[in-house]
Amino acid sequence: MEAARLGIAPARITEARVPRIDLDPLLHGVSKPARYSGGEWNSIVRPWDDAEIRWALIYPDVYDVGMSNGGLAILYDLLNHTPSTLAERAFAPWPDMEASLREHGAPLFSLENRRPLAEFDALGFSLSYELTYTNVCNMLDLAGIAVVAAERADDAPIIFAGGSGALVPEPLALVIDAFILGEGEDVILEVTEVLRDWKSAGGGPRVELLRQLARVPGGYVPRFYRWAYQPDGTVAEVESLDAAAPLPVVKRFMQGMPPILTKPIVPFLETVHDRAGIEIQRGCTQGCRFCQAGMIYRPLRERTPEEVVAGARELLANTGYDELSLVSLSSTDHSQIDGIVAALRGEFGDGLGISLPSTRVDSFSVDVALACAPRRKRSMTFAPEAGSQRLRNAVSKLVADEDLLAAARNAFENGWSSIKLYFMVGLPTETMADVQGIVDWAAQVKQIGREVVGKRARVRVSTSNHVPKAHAPFQWARQDTAAELEPKHQLLREGCRAARLDFTWNDPAESILEGVLSRGDRRVGEAVVEAWRRGAGFDAWSEYHDPAIWEAAFAAHGVDPDFYCHRERDLWERFPWMHIASGVSEAYLRREWMRTHRELTTIDCRDGCQVCGLEHAAQLCELKLQDRVLTQRARKAGEPLPVVV
Numbered sequence: 001m002e003a004a005r006l007g008i009a010p011a012r013i014t015e016a017r018v019p020r021i022d023l024d025p026l027l028h029g030v031s032k033p034a035r036y037s038g039g040e041w042n043s044i045v046r047p048w049d050d051a052e053i054r055w056a057l058i059y060p061d062v063y064d065v066g067m068s069n070g071g072l073a074i075l076y077d078l079l080n081h082t083p084s085t086l087a088e089r090a091f092a093p094w095p096d097m098e099a100s101l102r103e104h105g106a107p108l109f110s111l112e113n114r115r116p117l118a119e120f121d122a123l124g125f126s127l128s129y130e131l132t133y134t135n136v137c138n139m140l141d142l143a144g145i146a147v148v149a150a151e152r153a154d155d156a157p158i159i160f161a162g163g164s165g166a167l168v169p170e171p172l173a174l175v176i177d178a179f180i181l182g183e184g185e186d187v188i189l190e191v192t193e194v195l196r197d198w199k200s201a202g203g204g205p206r207v208e209l210l211r212q213l214a215r216v217p218g219g220y221v222p223r224f225y226r227w228a229y230q231p232d233g234t235v236a237e238v239e240s241l242d243a244a245a246p247l248p249v250v251k252r253f254m255q256g257m258p259p260i261l262t263k264p265i266v267p268f269l270e271t272v273h274d275r276a277g278i279e280i281q282r283g284c285t286q287g288c289r290f291c292q293a294g295m296i297y298r299p300l301r302e303r304t305p306e307e308v309v310a311g312a313r314e315l316l317a318n319t320g321y322d323e324l325s326l327v328s329l330s331s332t333d334h335s336q337i338d339g340i341v342a343a344l345r346g347e348f349g350d351g352l353g354i355s356l357p358s359t360r361v362d363s364f365s366v367d368v369a370l371a372c373a374p375r376r377k378r379s380m381t382f383a384p385e386a387g388s389q390r391l392r393n394a395v396s397k398l399v400a401d402e403d404l405l406a407a408a409r410n411a412f413e414n415g416w417s418s419i420k421l422y423f424m425v426g427l428p429t430e431t432m433a434d435v436q437g438i439v440d441w442a443a444q445v446k447q448i449g450r451e452v453v454g455k456r457a458r459v460r461v462s463t464s465n466h467v468p469k470a471h472a473p474f475q476w477a478r479q480d481t482a483a484e485l486e487p488k489h490q491l492l493r494e495g496c497r498a499a500r501l502d503f504t505w506n507d508p509a510e511s512i513l514e515g516v517l518s519r520g521d522r523r524v525g526e527a528v529v530e531a532w533r534r535g536a537g538f539d540a541w542s543e544y545h546d547p548a549i550w551e552a553a554f555a556a557h558g559v560d561p562d563f564y565c566h567r568e569r570d571l572w573e574r575f576p577w578m579h580i581a582s583g584v585s586e587a588y589l590r591r592e593w594m595r596t597h598r599e600l601t602t603i604d605c606r607d608g609c610q611v612c613g614l615e616h617a618a619q620l621c622e623l624k625l626q627d628r629v630l631t632q633r634a635r636k637a638g639e640p641l642p643v644v645v
């Protein structure tokens with residue numbers, strides 16, 4: 001495989017052992033140089049020569065985005081507090097910096113010791129968004145490391161990838177040496193010990209080290225698996241080629257929550273989430289059928305209010321922030337969220353801004369938001385996801401019309417004048433009547449706003465195109481084509497204009513690329529490398545996303561986007577992610593998909609275990625399942641219901 005992008009000078013490392021990179025010539029004329037300088041408050045610079053194992057932790061997007069990734073920050077802290085180990089950061093250089101690196105023949109480097117990435121033992125990419133995959137290729141090339149795993153020399157760094165994208169690994173299987181599946185903080189020290197033992201024993205052929213990594217539970221090494229396809233293009237089977245390579249590969253997760261990160265790096269420049277954050281719970285119990293995160297981060301784990309307050313005390317002292325975000329997939333679902341907010345208020349008073357990045361659609365959430373921000377009232381966001389009760393039932397979004405309208409009234413009455421409503425377009429079974437429902441519903445919210453706050457009332461409708469994801473009940477669904485989305489967007493544009501609602505939507509072309517990568521197989525992986533070679537990069541940024549490059553790359557490798565996106569799957573089709581056990585069982589997902597077509601909701605599993613597959617893997621789930629069984633037995637026998645503690 002050619003290691004240079006067409007029309008762009010290749011990166012090269014000009015010496016075998018490059019000393020600390022000199023920034024001065026590189027940063028001349030480059031925007032936001034603080035993205036590359038390091039030295040931020042709380043960053044950790046461990047002596048390079050003292051470390052036995054050196055990790056570069058990489059987010060394949062620009063610094064401003066990557067610095068908001070909580071997972072990488074946890075691993076950075078964990079590794080840097082492990083003896084004889086260091087971890088440094090790297091982010092995708094913005095195109096002006098890439099041009100500077102290539103012009104000067106300088107390799108991509110880490111922020112802490114400013115060492116070329118090729119000097120590290122291991123590079124760990126965080127994959128949280130499919131449209132960053134060409135940046136992974138480009139960063140390796142800029143580091144002077146072969147982009148294709150099979151072409152790497154024995155002494156090249158091992159290229160790892162983790163995060164949610166690692167659970168659908170095949171689109172990057174040509175590039176990544178080893179994926180780490182599941183919660184990285186549970187696995188990374190075991191992987192580090194394998195690297196350390198290997199290095200101290202003098203190393204050897206790369207394939208032997210990869211074999212050892214495949215034996216680490218949660219480790220997936222693509223080169224040890226072979227795929228076969230049916231004549232119609234669907235998967236026939238996946239085969240393990242090595243005794244060290246398990247089938248399936250089981251995702252790792254922790255029974256509890258990791259310690260709170262109390263000394264995160266404070267960037268010099270504004271980042272996407274420019275505030276302190278504490279993850280108050282992990283996992284989600286709602287079971288919305290489109291939501292991959294709601295499935296793959298199960299089971300639910302919560303922090304206590306005492307833990308949150310103690311963590312916040314240290315965190316705020318260590319960072320100087322005056323705003324704290326209570327992070328989770330649905331923060332107002334935490335069983336003690338009001339207790340957490342009250343405890344934080346009691347400790348820090350009204351001077352602390354508290355934000356909830358995600359809330360349920362109900363009046364309780366408004367009450368919690370009010371306690372969080374008694375004075376500073378920005379826009380209130382609700383995510384009803386679908387515009388009609390019928391469609392919300394089909395996707396199992398447990399929100400009733402009256403919940404939203406009551407929540408909106410509560411928000412306007414308590415001082416908010418701006419409400420943002422977030423919906424998806426293109427959900428399975430959606431009709432134009434459902435799309436019209438979005439406008440009608442938003443118009444009702446606006447009317448309530450007018451009644452309460454008059455002309456100041458502002459309602460913003462924001463839609464995204466539904467992209468079916470693996471490991472979620474809608475993994476069987478077809479995705480709307482651009483031609484199908486167009487009249488829906490048209491209806492929304494006109495309807496919102498008439499009702500004086502602000503409206504934003506996203507580009508169908510980007511959604512289709514995301515769709516191909518989200519359910520892609522190893523053949524798609526060839527097109528990813530090809531697209532990078534043809535100049536693709538920063539595909540999540542509309543100013544850089546070039547659909548023509550991808551069309552050419554798909555054509556060159558016989559990848560038909562319709563096959564990956566716009567085809568409803570047979571209920572028993574084998575998927576390119578079937579070798580990955582995410583925790584939630586295929587049987588549960590299939591049942592949920594079948595309930596979609598009958599428009600049947602499934603209850604939140606806080607209210608009764610739905611036996612999703614984790615009931616014997618997670619201690620808390622096992623207890624919930626026991627509760628359910630005991631309750632059912634007691635009901636049958638007419639006995640008093642057991643008391644659940």
Ligand code: SF4
Pocket residue numbers: 285298299300605606608609610611612613614615618620621624625
């Ligand atoms: S096993 Fe039961 S309680 Fe646990 S996440 Fe699944 S449905 Fe919820």
